[in-house]
Amino acid sequence: MSVRRVAVLGGGSWGTAFAKVLADAGREVLLWARRPEVAAAINERHVNPDYLPGVELPGLLTATTNAATALDGVDAVVLAVPSQTLRANLAGWRDLLPRGATLVSLAKGVELGTLKRMSEVVVEVAGVTPDQVAVVSGPNLAREIAAEEPTATVIACTDHDRAVALQHACTTGYFRSYTNTDVVGCEVGGAGKNVIALATGMAAGMGFGDNTRASLITRGLAETARLGVALGADPMTFAGLAGLGDLVATCSSPLSRNRTFGERLGRGESLAQAEAANHGQVAEGVKSCSSICELGARYGVELPIADAVRRVCHEGLSAAEMGKELISRAPRPE
Structure with missing residues (x-):
């Protein structure tokens, strides 16, 4: 199992910073942004001035406003939207998700009403098994990561092999990841x-x-x-x-x-x-x-x-x- 192509759905500060990490690790990354001006800035000037001003983004990171384009043929899908909007967003993307792709949650929260954790929301909405879903958590302040200041994180997945594949996909000289099965x-x-x-x-x-x-x-x-x-x-x-x-x-x-x-x-x-x-x-x-x-x-x-x-x-x-x-x-x- 390997992760070569990744879609990052969400063009905010953490989504963009994590997309940069993946691209710096040599992965081909396509970021979906809701606003056309964000996608254009990433493609034309390699910056996201609204969320990470002054940070130069790598050439392996491109952007689109078309979710189908972003999700076409990827090995992993990174969900980088706020926790309370994850369900609605994912419902719109569900039919576009590549079969077998690892779904990665960056959101940190408990859903109002259902009291579900984010991985539980992904399993329910996407119709996948829990071992297909990973979460990323740790001292991950987006601005510091984008500035390539050293940090570490945890990639948790009940499928250890998926966690290891993601670990390899986001390991750089400034970003160190550890695996865990305790989602x-x-x-x-x-x-x-x-x-x-x-x-x-x-x-x-x-x-x-x-x-x-x-x-x-x-x-x-x-x-x-x-x-x-x-x-x-x-x-x-x-x-x-x-x-x-x-x-x-x-x-x-x-x-x-x-x-x-x-x-x-x-x-x-x-x-x-x-x-x-x-x-x-x-x-x-x-x-x-x-x-x-x-x-x-x-x-x-x-x-x-x-x-x-x-x-x-x-x-x-x-x-x-x-x-x-x-x-x-x-x-x-x-």
């Missing part, structure tokens, strides 16, 4: 870290420092791991790149949409003001916090940080009130 753990870690990053951002917006951030990261990891284990994940996954690694990067970096969104809420901005300042890019945790909390309730898992974030985002709780509630919780053993 559940990698996805729960990827979804949970966005919510914890919102809380960490709120704390920063209120002027709190490193002790507070470290406490939220650590306790956030604990509650995310509890949920993952309840869903069948390997607890050791949360000590790795898709757990702790992704969480630290997302909670610490100003490049993280969720962290910067939370910081605005912590400074007293409303949800609408924070959304307007986010330049139309999605802070996944704002929606996923609701579905993650519902998932926790379904499995009897307590998620105090995620629930506090949910109430700030959707029930009018202030960031200051959230902080008081969390620090005042009843003492207990770690």
Whole structure:
């Protein structure tokens, strides 16, 4: 099994950065972009100025606005659209997917309503078996990857051979990937870290420092791991790149949409003001916090940080009130 030709569906920052990684690894990559001006900029000037300004894209990466063209004869299909729009987008692409191609999810979230992880949505909508679906997760801030700063990631698939083929397809001098068969753990870690990053951002917006951030990261990891284990994940996954690694990067970096969104809420901005300042890019945790909390309730898992974030985002709780509630919780053993 090898991956030579790849379609990347989604021309945002992470989709474009991952497409660049694949092309830098010697793969022929065709990126589908919704907007013609994005595709034209990639083809004519080798840039995506809207999402990765100043980054030169390789010649093996081309773009199109025609999904059928992008998907024709590829070995792998990378799904690089926001988690809450994955179902609708994939339904439109389903009949164009090449038989047997590996479907790769870059989205990190839990679907509202169904409470399905992204790989579960792909299996259901595309009508494929779970071993045909892989997920990518880790400390993967798109801007740093596009700048070729060293990083590592996890490619998770229940079919180890597919994971290895993808690993070879995206290994470069700056991007190192590891394989894992724990799809559940990698996805729960990827979804949970966005919510914890919102809380960490709120704390920063209120002027709190490193002790507070470290406490939220650590306790956030604990509650995310509890949920993952309840869903069948390997607890050791949360000590790795898709757990702790992704969480630290997302909670610490100003490049993280969720962290910067939370910081605005912590400074007293409303949800609408924070959304307007986010330049139309999605802070996944704002929606996923609701579905993650519902998932926790379904499995009897307590998620105090995620629930506090949910109430700030959707029930009018202030960031200051959230902080008081969390620090005042009843003492207990770690």
